[in-house]
Amino acid sequence: MCTINRLASYVYGLTFIVLALPGICLATDTININGSGSALDMMKPMIAAYQKSNKNVHINMDKPLGSSGAVKALLAGALDIVLSSKPLKPEEIAKGAQLQVYGKTPLVIITEKHVRKANITTAELEDIYFGKTYTWAGGETIRLVMRPSEDVDSKIIGTLSPGMTTAIRAAQTRPGMLVAVTDPEAYTAISKTPGAIGATGLTSIITEKLAVASLALNGVIASTQALAKGSYPLSKEISIVTTPKTSPATQKLINFMLSSQGRSIADKAGLLVTIGQTTHK
């Protein structure tokens, strides 16, 4: 419910901006953006900064469709730009989808804030996913919030160890498990469920100021710096997906994202921008 309210506040905020600057915009361009939840969270400060200088642009960003759904919507013409955390499929490329890796953000293991845990190891995670460990040290029940098997987060966590992949598959077959389809659903569920544990992008933690506890993984705290140094093992890429039909307004937004201002905003939002400095007219 909180997630829905939060999303509604985005919509209201953006609507207010558009309605408050009628005299500035000579013509109103609408840019529909969607994609991965973590990426969209990163885009919120980006859009806010962009619209300060582009008041005639209406940027519409609904609740996240996920990378695949957003790319499909992009190819169907329902979106102008997608921020995806997945690579493109050949058939998507065949249909004209174009991808630029924008950066990557650490995938952070988080718990409900009352869980007294600061660090977690791969082995502990395996045991939690296998169901071998089902209580925290204080006796609290461990409530694992999973992601769908096809979700990129699950695949990224599975890269921790060979046993992790098996553990995730085992967890997915266990009945009665909590499954969150999107990033917002995941961190909302974790923040509100006692003893919950899951994962989310650092961008969401920063931009949404989530009331959760971030755990160090194998002793390494998730940060863009650790990611840049390669000490933190879990990250998910955020790419800009467009089509050859990208409108000028959209391209202008992309250019803003690629600008130093945009890169700076992204970095502050928890994204390690990896794309080179490029200027598009």
Next chain:
Amino acid sequence: MTQSDYSLQQLTLALALGISSLIALLIPSSYFLLSYQGLQATLESQTELTANSVNSIIRSSQKMWRFEEVRLSEVLERMPHDETPQFLRIVSEDGEVVAKNNLIIPTPVAMHTLNIYDAGTVVGRIEASRSMRPLLQKTTMIAFCSILGGVIIFILFRRLPLNAIKKAFQTLAESEKKYRSLYQTMKEGMALHRVNLDENGAISSFTVIDANPSCAAMFDGNLDNIIGRDSFALFGDTFRNFFLERLEVFEHGGSLSFEMSLPDKDYFYNVQIFSPDHGLIATLFEDITESRKAEQQIQQMAYFDTLTKLPNRALFHDRINQALAQAKRDNTSMAVLFLDLDHFKNVNDTLGHSAGDQLLIEASHRLSSHIRSSDTLARMGGDEFVVVITHLGEQLNATYVAQKLIDSIQAPFQIKGNELYVSASIGIALFPDDGTNAETLIKHADMAMYFSKESGRNTYNFFSPVMNQKALMRMENEAGLRLALQRGEFFLEFQPIMSASNRTIVAAEALVRWNHPTRGRIPPIEFITLAEETGLILPLGEWVLRTTCKTMKAFNDAGLPPVRYCVNVSSKQIEQQNFPEVVRTVLCETGAKAEQLEIELTESCLVTGTDTNISDVFGMRDWGITIAIDDFGTGYSSLSYIKTLPIDHIKIDRAFVVDICTNVQDQAIVEAIITMSQRLGINNIAEGVETQDQLEFLHSQGCNEIQGYYFHRPLPVDAFESLLRSHGKTETI
């Protein structure tokens, strides 16, 4: 194999096929159909559940729902279902697959589709599919098991009844073989007959359709000659009569037995008849010849004297009781004669018992030859014999039998080279005068026999003194009658017969008279009957005829009027084969005219005489002899002979004449007789006319001739001669 066996096999085959096919097909097909319906229901509920979840996503994201691939896929992945893999996908209105779970299910599949809506508008559909392979695999397994079960059932249903039938037929064949063997070798003759019906459905005949060798041996000797023959023609009339009389019994499923004999073969059979099936009759012939002969032998020993073969005391009692019952029923009389050989003991004492036995045998033979077959001669023991004479008629007839028996014994016996003279004494008891039961009659006959012994033996005696007196008198009469002919004690009287119209003598009836030397004149009624019973009527009748003819000749020669001379003839004479020859001889010897001779016959003569004899008598009319019927109306009332025989005169009996003036019945009868005779052209003569009134009545009725005391009593010859001589005018015949 018979047609019924084949049909039975076909039936069991069809039944087995039907039941096994039902089991082999019905079970798997039913399982498949039910399971398929369950599968469809599951798919339907799954699609409905999925649609509920998808619809909620659509409501929350009306424009972008179709791109909610992850969410939708997760919904599809997370849809609860059983262990059976289930493929779900969401297809948009334009046919694009929006989301699906990542299951690959083997074909063939069962699918159910349900539309999904956005505020009442169809925006896509949910397709739920499940593989039918497990169902088909299970169905195949069940089908295999069912087919296996069906095969087993088929074998059981096919084999078991056939085995049972085969066993039943085998048992039947063995049984038939066993009974056929019995049938072929049984001592009793067995025949099977087919009932033949006529066009109306009634039984017309029976045909032998099967017989065993014993039956063939009994009746023909050859089976081929028996089978196909008419049953009655083969088994004879006794069989036919019994069979037809009791046919209804067989038709109602009953059985009968009777005894049948084949006289020409001297065989006896006990025949049992029953109907083994509709339209068939079976007969079982048991040869009881030996047992019957044994029975006869036993009966012979039990009821017949072993020495003389005559009925013994036991059988005699049975016979006499039967005779008594018959006599009581018919109201007739009978006699019991007790006979004892005189001085038989002397024979035994002097010549030995074997000679005595031989004498008894010879005597029994002689006695048997002198009684009727309907009478019974029995040996009571020793030298005692008893005779039962039934339908005695005249009681004195017993004396003749007794005398014959005494006479038969009197002839000498040749016994072991000795000539033996034996006599017998007989006692006679009469039913019902001397007793009404066997014991009394035998006892009284025995007593009468002892009276004969006391009377000097070689004689008979009645138990009743009166009968003894009568018998004595009769014996004397008979002896006298014989002597009378020899001594010429008979003479004739002639009673004139007058013409009713002119009162002239037209005829005279010759009447025989007996002048006994000691008893005087004996009435004809006393000696004529005796003469008939003793057979003396033949010489007496001939004497009458001859004497009459002599008288006629003498009177004719003397110039007396040639009237008719009427001679009464007894039935005994008619029965004599050569009566016409006797008449011819007498006529020739005496020279009398046949035209003046009239033979008077009684009605009984015509009825009792044979056709040949009657015809011969009436043949004498060719010689000129006339025939008159005497005592007309008192004998047998058969008028047929009046019509067929050429009768010349009818003599109206005096019984109708005596009261003719006062009795209207007599008048009517006489009128009828006269009218009838006139119509038939027969002259009539009224007898016993004694009064003027009688004469006038008869004359008025047209009576031709009158005989009676009114004109003349019977006259001695010389008186009749004088009458004729004085009778001036006598009509010639």
